[in-house]
Amino acid sequence: MTVVELREVTREHGRVHALRGVSLEVAAGELVAVMGPSGSGKSTLLNLAGGLDRPTSGGVTIEGRDLAKVKDLAAIRRTSVGYVFQDLNLIPSLTAAENVMLPRELDGVRSGRARAEALEALAEVGAEEVAGRFPEELSGGQRQRVAIARALTGERRLLLADEPTGALDTATGDEILQLLRTRADAGAAVLLVTHEPRYAAWADRVIYLRDGRIAEANAVRLESAR
Numbered sequence: 001m002t003v004v005e006l007r008e009v010t011r012e013h014g015r016v017h018a019l020r021g022v023s024l025e026v027a028a029g030e031l032v033a034v035m036g037p038s039g040s041g042k043s044t045l046l047n048l049a050g051g052l053d054r055p056t057s058g059g060v061t062i063e064g065r066d067l068a069k070v071k072d073l074a075a076i077r078r079t080s081v082g083y084v085f086q087d088l089n090l091i092p093s094l095t096a097a098e099n100v101m102l103p104r105e106l107d108g109v110r111s112g113r114a115r116a117e118a119l120e121a122l123a124e125v126g127a128e129e130v131a132g133r134f135p136e137e138l139s140g141g142q143r144q145r146v147a148i149a150r151a152l153t154g155e156r157r158l159l160l161a162d163e164p165t166g167a168l169d170t171a172t173g174d175e176i177l178q179l180l181r182t183r184a185d186a187g188a189a190v191l192l193v194t195h196e197p198r199y200a201a202w203a204d205r206v207i208y209l210r211d212g213r214i215a216e217a218n219a220v221r222l223e224s225a226r
C-alpha cells in the first residue's frame with residue numbers, strides 16, 4: 001500500500017529550481033534513503049512529502065488524500081506524519097514526556113491517554129528513564145530518541161527523518177537507524193535524508209538527487225549488512 005506519492009513535483013523559489021519534476025512512491029513497510037549533494041533538493045523533497053510546503057506544480061498524496069485538496073494540512077501533519085529533524089525542536093520548558101504528548105494533546109487527545117501513549121513511545125525507543133527530564137538534561141542521543149518518540153505517537157504511517165543522525169556518534173546513529181528500520185518493518189513508510197552511505201545501507205531503496213532531479217534510484221537488499 002502506497003503511503004506517500006509525489007507526482008512530477010516541482011518547487012521553485014523565485015529563480016531557484018529546488019525540485020524539477022520528481023515522482024516517488026513510498027509504500028508501507030519501506031525505508032527509502034534520499035542522498036545527494038548539498039542543495040540538490042533533499043530537504044525540499046521531505047518537506048513536500050510531509051505537507052510542510054506546497055509544490056509549485058505536481059501533486060502529493062498522503063494515504064490517498066491529495067494535499068492540494070486538503071484545507072487543514074496541519075491536521076494531516078499531526079495525524080499521519082511524524083517528523084524527525086536535526087534541529088530537534090524539543091520545547092525546553094517541557095519534560096521529555098510532555099514534549100512527546102504535545103502533538104496528541106493539540107489533536108484533542110486527553111492528557112491521561114496522551115501521557116500513557118508518550119510513555120509507551122519513549123519505552124519503544126529505549127528512553128523511558130528520561131521521561132521526567134528536561135531537554136537540557138539529556139545527551140544528544142537521548143534528545144534524538146525523544147524526538148523520534150514524539151514522531152511515533154498516534155500511529156502515524158509516514159515518518160520523515162532529515163539527517164536524524166547528524167550530531168550523533170556512530171553507535172548512537174546506528175541505534176537511531178535501527179529504530180527507523182523497526183518502524184518501517186512494523187508498517188510505516190519512512191523517508192530518510194542522509195549523507196552517510198553506512199546509514200543508507202539500512203534502506204530498501206536509495207534515491208540520489210542531483211540539481212533537483214532523481215539521478216539514480218537503486219533497490220538495495222543488504223540484509224547481511226544489518
Ligand SMILES: Nc1ncnc2c1ncn2[C@@H]1O[C@H](COP(=O)(O)OP(=O)(O)OP(=O)(O)O)[C@@H](O)[C@H]1O
Pocket residue numbers: 013016017018036037038039040041042043044045
Ligand atoms: N526558502 C527558500 N528560498 C530560496 N531558496 C531555497 C529555499 N529553500 C531551499 N532553497 C534552495 O533550493 C535548493 C535545494 O535546497 P534543499 O535544502 O532542499 O537542499 P538539500 O539537498 O537538502 O541541501 P543540504 O544537504 O545542504 O541540506 C538549494 O539551492 C536551496 O538554496
